[in-house]
Amino acid sequence: MKCLDRVARAFDRLKGSLCFAALLISVFAASEDLYSQERLRVGSKTFTESYILGEILAQVIEREKSAWRVDRRLGMGGSGIVFEAVRTGHLDFYPEYTGTLAEALLQRPELKSIPELREALTELGMTISDPLGFNNTYALAMRRAHAEELGVRNISDLVNHPNLRVGVSYEFLDRSDGFYALTEAYSLAMSRVRGMEHSLAYDALDSGSIDLMDVYTTDAKLGALDLLLLEDDLEFFPRYDAVILANLESTERAPEAWELLKTLEGQFSESKMIELNAMVDIDRMTIEDAARVHFGESIEISGFSRPIFVQELWLRTKEHVFLVVISLIFSILIAVPLGFLAHHSKLLEQLILSTTGIFQTIPSLALLGFLIPILGIGVLPALVAMILYALLPIVRNTYLGVEQIPKSLRETAFVLGLEGRRRLFWIELPLASPSILAGIKTSAVISVGTATLAAFIGAGGYGDFILRGLAINDAWTILHGALPAALMALLVQGIFDFSERWALPKGLRLSLQKSV
Amino acid sequence: MIELKSVSKSFSSQPVLSDLSLQFEEAKTHVLLGSSGCGKSTLLRMIIGLTRPDEGEVHLETKPLSAYSLFERSQLFGYVIQKFSLFPHFTAFQNVELPARCAAWSPQKVKSRIDELSELVQLEPEMLEKYPFQLSGGQQQRVSLMRALILNPPYLLMDEPLSALDPLIRGDLQEDLLKIFRRLEKTVVFVTHDLREAVKLGHKIYLLNEGQIVQSGLLEDFQSRPASEFVSRFVQSQRSAAS
Ligand SMILES: Nc1ncnc2c1ncn2[C@@H]1O[C@H](COP(=O)(O)OP(=O)(O)O)[C@@H](O)[C@H]1O
Ligand SMILES: [Mg+2]
Numbered sequence: 036m037k038c039l040d041r042v043a044r045a046f047d048r049l050k051g052s053l054c055f056a057a058l059l060i061s062v063f064a065a066s067e068d069l070y071s072q073e074r075l076r077v078g079s080k081t082f083t084e085s086y087i088l089g090e091i092l093a094q095v096i097e098r099e100k101s102a103w104r105v106d107r108r109l110g111m112g113g114s115g116i117v118f119e120a121v122r123t124g125h126l127d128f129y130p131e132y133t134g135t136l137a138e139a140l141l142q143r144p145e146l147k148s149i150p151e152l153r154e155a156l157t158e159l160g161m162t163i164s165d166p167l168g169f170n171n172t173y174a175l176a177m178r179r180a181h182a183e184e185l186g187v188r189n190i191s192d193l194v195n196h197p198n199l200r201v202g203v204s205y206e207f208l209d210r211s212d213g214f215y216a217l218t219e220a221y222s223l224a225m226s227r228v229r230g231m232e233h234s235l236a237y238d239a240l241d242s243g244s245i246d247l248m249d250v251y252t253t254d255a256k257l258g259a260l261d262l263l264l265l266e267d268d269l270e271f272f273p274r275y276d277a278v279i280l281a282n283l284e285s286t287e288r289a290p291e292a293w294e295l296l297k298t299l300e301g302q303f304s305e306s307k308m309i310e311l312n313a314m315v316d317i318d319r320m321t322i323e324d325a326a327r328v329h330f331g332e333s334i335e336i337s338g339f340s341r342p343i344f345v346q347e348l349w350l351r352t353k354e355h356v357f358l359v360v361i362s363l364i365f366s367i368l369i370a371v372p373l374g375f376l377a378h379h380s381k382l383l384e385q386l387i388l389s390t391t392g393i394f395q396t397i398p399s400l401a402l403l404g405f406l407i408p409i410l411g412i413g414v415l416p417a418l419v420a421m422i423l424y425a426l427l428p429i430v431r432n433t434y435l436g437v438e439q440i441p442k443s444l445r446e447t448a449f450v451l452g453l454e455g456r457r458r459l460f461w462i463e464l465p466l467a468s469p470s471i472l473a474g475i476k477t478s479a480v481i482s483v484g485t486a487t488l489a490a491f492i493g494a495g496g497y498g499d500f501i502l503r504g505l506a507i508n509d510a511w512t513i514l515h516g517a518l519p520a521a522l523m524a525l526l527v528q529g530i531f532d533f534s535e536r537w538a539l540p541k542g543l544r545l546s547l548q549k550s551v
Numbered sequence: 552m553i554e555l556k557s558v559s560k561s562f563s564s565q566p567v568l569s570d571l572s573l574q575f576e577e578a579k580t581h582v583l584l585g586s587s588g589c590g591k592s593t594l595l596r597m598i599i600g601l602t603r604p605d606e607g608e609v610h611l612e613t614k615p616l617s618a619y620s621l622f623e624r625s626q627l628f629g630y631v632i633q634k635f636s637l638f639p640h641f642t643a644f645q646n647v648e649l650p651a652r653c654a655a656w657s658p659q660k661v662k663s664r665i666d667e668l669s670e671l672v673q674l675e676p677e678m679l680e681k682y683p684f685q686l687s688g689g690q691q692q693r694v695s696l697m698r699a700l701i702l703n704p705p706y707l708l709m710d711e712p713l714s715a716l717d718p719l720i721r722g723d724l725q726e727d728l729l730k731i732f733r734r735l736e737k738t739v740v741f742v743t744h745d746l747r748e749a750v751k752l753g754h755k756i757y758l759l760n761e762g763q764i765v766q767s768g769l770l771e772d773f774q775s776r777p778a779s780e781f782v783s784r785f786v787q788s789q790r791s792a793a794s
Contacts, residue, residue, distance in 0.1 A: 443632065452625025541640075543640040
């Protein structure tokens with residue numbers, strides 16, 4: 036029978052793809068190992084200053100034409116993720132702040148001096164440089180006119196204004212030197228507090244939809260917007276001196292590179308950093324160019340006529356497609372058998388449907404953070420996270436597809452003596468195929484979206500543009516990621532709609548059309 | 552020979568069959584008759600293994616049904632139900648050949664057997680290339696019958712195979728079925744709730760009520776020596792409904 040042969044052939048082809056994917060991944064893993072001897076991996080977090088400093092770290096090594104090649108993993112999600120990546124040796128260097136290290140990462144706020152911090156870090160296999168020279172601490176900012184109108188100058192003055200609308204970054208909300216701790220120290224009772232993406236909070240504050248936000252003292256926009264930084268009259272905020280965090284082994288493996296990085300110590304001041312930040316955030320200079328300015332090159336600012344990053348777009352497209360295709364293949368291979376397995380007993384059904392359901396409820400950043408100690412950073416943990424997210428729609432639709440096979444057909448199969456593989460491949464799989472395909476389509480479209488999160492752990496894809504664009508608050512850069520991702524989602528939808536023509540058994544497709 | 556040995560069956564403590572014993576002789580057409588919901592399908596499903604009796608046993612030849620594997624049973628029984636038994640993703644031909652594929656027949660053998668059967672059930676060969684949804688109800692039932700007969704099983708079980716059809720087509724198919732039964736001389740168990748159909752097709756009629764066979768034999772026996780009040784009422788009501 037043609038139809039059955041096709042199922043068998045499709046199965047064979049899947050087996051081929053599985054081998055292909057396994058090959059690709061092992062090649063990728065191997066190549067990372069191979070190059071780790073001569074590559075230095077420099078990271079950064081997802082805000083402008085960290086991008087710029089990360090790029091400067093990369094350039095200071097590259098400018099010396101040393102034997103080291105720099106692998107940029109800029110714009111990784113959250114301090115926890117980058118810190119963990121350095122600790123586990125998946126990243127060599129990135130710019131960090133003393134306050135963040137003591138308060139949030141080591142959770143030992145009593146560590147104030149550089150030697151103390153260095154000692155604590157050494158125990159974890161890491162070290163830090165001396166300060167780069169500027170203190171980027173937290174401050175609370177209000178519109179100047181608004182603050183004057185209310186007579187607010189110090190943070191203490193906020194006691195009389197508990198109804199101000201507060202928009203603070205998520206990271207700032209919870210950390211031990213963050214917002215809640217601050218309100219306690221100052222005995223504030225702010226009643227309208229919400230977490231916001233930091234770069235969006237400026238627009239919210241400027242347009243008056245919030246009244247108070249957290250800022251860094253080197254934020255580029257401090258000059259451009261007329262904001263008042265409230266005085267920290269109780270000296271609540273610790274110092275946030277910028278330093279370079281390094282894996283100890285990396286400094287031993289590449290002592291010349293570490294020496295080069297240490298030439299950056301003491302080279303920066305707050306005003307210089309605000310200037311560099313403003314070049315990117317306000318003058319729309321690229322991060323690479325801003326870093327070059329630091330090294331004394333003069334760069335012409337091209338204003339709004341910004342180029343399309345054609346080459347990078349192509350690179351990110353390849354990364355994105357790779358992530359989506361490979362993760363989808365693995366999700367299908369895992370989820371379809373699980374969907375069938377769920378039919379064997381009530382217990383399995385509960386177990387499988389609820390476990391795959393749970394993955395969907397884990398916030399993506401939390402899941403990625405959880406995977407780093409096990410799988411490191413880069414493509415592998417990104418693929419694993421994407422696979423986990425894509426399981427549920429396929430499992431559920433496979434399960435429902437088999438469930439919906441009419442009782443009369445089920446019994447006919449039994450009476451005709453169809454058991455095991457025959458029943459599975461001749462009857463259940465073809466009859467459930469419309470539902471399974473719909474599940475795969477859902478997962479594929481979702482995967483195009485979740486692949487943008489891969490950038491958080493340095494796996495590239497369109498998310499790289501989006502994170503960078505969000506960091507520098509630049510719609511043009513964001514568009515480079517968001518638009519192709521949206522188009523790809525539509526394309527995937529289209530491909531699946533079209534593929535129904537050959538992927539579904541003909542008789543089934545025609546009879547479904549007729550009954551509609 | 553099919554033998555039911557004091558079988559009982561209840562659904563959620565509602566008895567459907569109670570302590571029922573019965574023998575179906577070889578090479579005869581046996582018709583199970585009774586009003587809808589009286590347990591005819593349950594009895595048939597018990598013979599083919601889709602329902603297990605709570606008590607009692609079903610015997611085939613001399614062995615209990617459980618002694619046969621699923622595959623052996625599929626070779627012993629042909630089974631035709633009212634509707635929705637054809638696989639929608641297979642053509643009529645593919646549906647019919649399914650049991651032969653399981654039995655690993657050669658394509659030539661399948662082809663000649665299907666030619667033979669399409670002549671027997673009077674289905675135009677070009678209909679075999681169509682999908683079930685492209686066939687009329689009558690054609691679908693002819694295809695189901697072909698599939699039930701392809702392995703030439705000694706027993707043919709039919710559960711109201713004509714009940715979903717238009718009266719006109721139903722009459723035609725009754726005639727055709729009668730010819731087929733006569734020609735094949737199989738042991739047929741045929742379920743219907745229609746007295747006239749039972750009389751037309753059956754060598755022997757079994758009237759089922761309240762979980763028991765209340766009377767078996769020919770229509771004449773039912774009329775001349777009704778075993779109970781129910782038998783005469785049943786015969787009477789079907790007569791008046793028909794006229
Ligand atoms: N699987 C089942 N679960 C519960 N009740 C059933 C089931 N199968 C049949 N019954 C009930 O058993 C009785 C007999 O059904 P059935 O054998 O299909 O009757 P008939 O074929 O004579 O119309 C009906 O009342 C029906 O509702
Ligand atoms: Mg019935």
